[in-house]
Amino acid sequence: MGFEDACNTGLSLGLGLLDRSENHLQSHDHQHKRLSLRFDHLFPSLTLGLSSEGTSQTALKIDVGKVHVDLCRQASSFSAVSSYSNSVKRERDPSWEEIEIETEKVTSKVSDEDEEGSARKKLRLTKEQSVVLEDSFKEHSTLNPKQKEALAKLLNLRPRQVEVWFQNRRARTKLKQTEVDCELLKKCCETLTDENRRLQKELQELKALKLTAPFYMQLPAATLTMCPSCERIGSGGDQNSSKSPFPMVTKPHFYNPFTHPSAAC
DNA sequence: ACAGTCAAGCGGAATC
């Protein structure tokens, strides 16, 4: 079963909360069963994949933390929620707290899935939600509060989730662009290295020639070609020298038709 | 088992 299949099981986030809170706040089973159904009502399209493995230790902490926040807001006196770790803090979300409080008032029956204690800890956006978000991102990579609100409403997500999605999406775009740039620079570097190597070799050859005989005498006519980029042959005193205050070429290299042309990028 | 992906948290900087 793929992810998409899992996401279409109809198991809501509310159910996940239910299951986990059932496991760790046994004394409040009924209360949390009601919570789950209320979530279903609020987020009908916010589906999550099923996990048959049950809950992990981390998940338990997170839920307890959420419940803790919830209960604290209600001035409740549960003592079973005092031991969640720091990581739990990250899971808090004011909007969820409000929703959880609201669910207190709702009474309903628990579904079959709830009994299993199978809940996903991590939200995965559905394909449809991702598509809408992607489309929106193509139009504008940042959102103003109104757009965020509208998108959240449309997708049955919290505005914070939409905001986070856009932040992460921008980060992914940037990372991708960085990779592209890096690849480009790498190629450029390789080209320049090759060019440098070639020029070094050429320089050594010229030095060797200079040692044995005068410059022009030694160069075969075919190799003494005008450089296409600087339009000089590299020796001062010819008719091209008038173009520049410097008798020697500003780009002191020779065009060799038998090697690659200048490949600087 | 491990690497990769992704939603989400945190802290700091920027902006208003």
Next chain:
DNA sequence: GATTCCGCTTGACTGT
């Protein structure tokens, strides 16, 4: 001071 964005990080989950 509130808000937003960014960079970094974490942890759940997936694919191999």
